[in-house]
Amino acid sequence: PESKAGRYNLCPHMEFFATPPINGALTDYVTIGADFAHPIADSVSYEAAALFEPLSVGIASAQKAGITAGSRVLIAGAGPVGIVTTQVAKAFGATEVIVSDIDAARRDVALKFGATTVIDPRESDIRSLAVDAFIDASGATAAVIDGIYAVRPAGTVVLVGMGADEIPLPVPIIQNRELMLTGVFRYANTWPIAAALVAAGRVxxxxxxxxxxxxxxxxxxxxxxxxxxxxxxxxxxxEGD
Structure with missing residues (x-):
C-alpha cells in the first residue's frame, strides 16, 4: 500500500543497498530497477550524480519542513547531510539558514555552502531563535531538544540524524505551540528534483x-x-565509464 501511494521508502518490502540482507554497491557492476534509473544532464559530473543520494535526504528533509520563500530555518549539524540540507534550504527559498555545530571548521564549511549564520550551540541561546523550521542532522540529544524550543508556534521539527533510541521531549512546548514533529526515513520521488537542482547550479x-x-x-x-x-x-x- 505504501508503494502504491508513492511512499515507497516506507514499504516493508523495500530493498536498499547495504541494508542486510542486501549487499552494498562496492563492486564493478550492480543492477537496479528501471524505475529507479534517472538520466542526468551532460553538465552533471558522475561524482555529483553519485551524491544525489545524500542530496535526496536534504530534499526530503526540506519538503517535510515546509521550507519555502522567506523561511527561517535552523539546521543542527554541519556534516555532509547538514551541508547538503543547507544548500537545499537556500534553493527552496529560505532567506535565513542558521547552522549550528560544535566544530569550528565545520561551521566554516557551512558558510561556504550557503549558511547565512553559523553558531556554536555551547555559546549561543538557540532556544530564542523562533525559526519557522528546525532540521536536526546531528542526532545529538541536546541539539534536538534545543531545536524544538527554537521553533515558533505552528512551526515544524524534522528529525534526520540518528542518535539515541529514546530521548525526553519537551511535550508542553510541542503541545502549546502546536508544533509538527516528524522524522525522515530516506526519501521518495526525489531523484528528478536532485537532477534538476544540480543541473541548474542551485546545489x-x-x-x-x-x-x-x-x-x-x-x-x-x-x-x-x-x-x-x-x-x-x-x-x-x-574513470569515465
Whole structure:
C-alpha cells in the first residue's frame, strides 16, 4: 500500500543497498530497477550524480519542513547531510539558514555552502531563535531538544540524524505551540528534483567531494570522514565509464 501511494521508502518490502540482507554497491557492476534509473544532464559530473543520494535526504528533509520563500530555518549539524540540507534550504527559498555545530571548521564549511549564520550551540541561546523550521542532522540529544524550543508556534521539527533510541521531549512546548514533529526515513520521488537542482547550479555537489579512492581502496574511503576537513569521499570504479 505504501508503494502504491508513492511512499515507497516506507514499504516493508523495500530493498536498499547495504541494508542486510542486501549487499552494498562496492563492486564493478550492480543492477537496479528501471524505475529507479534517472538520466542526468551532460553538465552533471558522475561524482555529483553519485551524491544525489545524500542530496535526496536534504530534499526530503526540506519538503517535510515546509521550507519555502522567506523561511527561517535552523539546521543542527554541519556534516555532509547538514551541508547538503543547507544548500537545499537556500534553493527552496529560505532567506535565513542558521547552522549550528560544535566544530569550528565545520561551521566554516557551512558558510561556504550557503549558511547565512553559523553558531556554536555551547555559546549561543538557540532556544530564542523562533525559526519557522528546525532540521536536526546531528542526532545529538541536546541539539534536538534545543531545536524544538527554537521553533515558533505552528512551526515544524524534522528529525534526520540518528542518535539515541529514546530521548525526553519537551511535550508542553510541542503541545502549546502546536508544533509538527516528524522524522525522515530516506526519501521518495526525489531523484528528478536532485537532477534538476544540480543541473541548474542551485546545489553544488562537486565541491563536496574532498577525497577519491579506487575500488580497492574502499576500506580507506569508508573511514575518510575521520580526516579533518573531509566532507564526502567517492569510490571511482573506472574513470569515465
Amino acid at each position: 553544488d555537489l562537486d565541491s563536496m567531494v574532498t577525497a577519491r579512492f579506487s575500488l580497492e581502496q574502499s576500506q580507506e574511503a569508508l573511514v575518510a570522514d575521520r580526516i579533518p576537513g573531509s566532507i564526502k569521499a567517492v569510490v571511482i570504479v573506472a
